Amino acid sequence: MVLGRNAGCDVVLADQTVSSRHAEVVPVPGGYALRDLDSSNGSWVGSARVPPGTLHTLHHGDGVRLGRTFMTYVAGDEITLGGEPGAKAVLIWPDGRSETPIHLDVTSIGRASTSEIVVPTPVASRLHAQIVRASGGGRYIYDMGSTNGTRVNGIRIVDSHELVDGDQITIGRLTYTYRQVGGR
Numbered sequence: 001m002v003l004g005r006n007a008g009c010d011v012v013l014a015d016q017t018v019s020s021r022h023a024e025v026v027p028v029p030g031g032y033a034l035r036d037l038d039s040s041n042g043s044w045v046g047s048a049r050v051p052p053g054t055l056h057t058l059h060h061g062d063g064v065r066l067g068r069t070f071m072t073y074v075a076g077d078e079i080t081l082g083g084e085p086g087a088k089a090v091l092i093w094p095d096g097r098s099e100t101p102i103h104l105d106v107t108s109i110g111r112a113s114t115s116e117i118v119v120p121t122p123v124a125s126r127l128h129a130q131i132v133r134a135s136g137g138g139r140y141i142y143d144m145g146s147t148n149g150t151r152v153n154g155i156r157i158v159d160s161h162e163l164v165d166g167d168q169i170t171i172g173r174l175t176y177t178y179r180q181v182g183g184r
Helices: none
Strands: 002-004 023-028 031-036 043-045 048-050 055-057 063-066 069-074 078-081 088-092 099-101 106-110 129-133 139-143 160-162 168-171 174-182
Touching (some): 031 043
Antiparallel strands (some): 023 031, 031 055, 139 160
């Protein structure tokens, strides 16, 4: 089953961040696997990027992201589009008054106008970082290979960082505060 924007795909995704032929789900012994078809924005299972051309075996409940489209692999037989909004959290802006709810499974942060959180500084990369909700409900921030790096509590993150209430996220000279509003 091929997933993408092209009308000839088995699953057509109306998402401009999805490539025409983005990924495919193929049968493997014991279930199914996802293969990225060298897409522009990559394919993700949970918080791990699937290298182009390689197979990533899917397990019941795995979150799959293609572009900005989130899917959940269910019972080895179907893929459900959508996804339950995440726990209640907000990112408080540097001015201390404005805030942006973090309710998606994947929240993009960067200079691009298509980011959920647009960072108004030229030192931010177009796609600078992402906040990803893990299957257990916690949230992790990932630097997406930005030129100038992402800092949490003053330390540049190399891999990921599990966010906790009060964490300070710095991009360039702008510092945002992560606030847990309730639950995970």
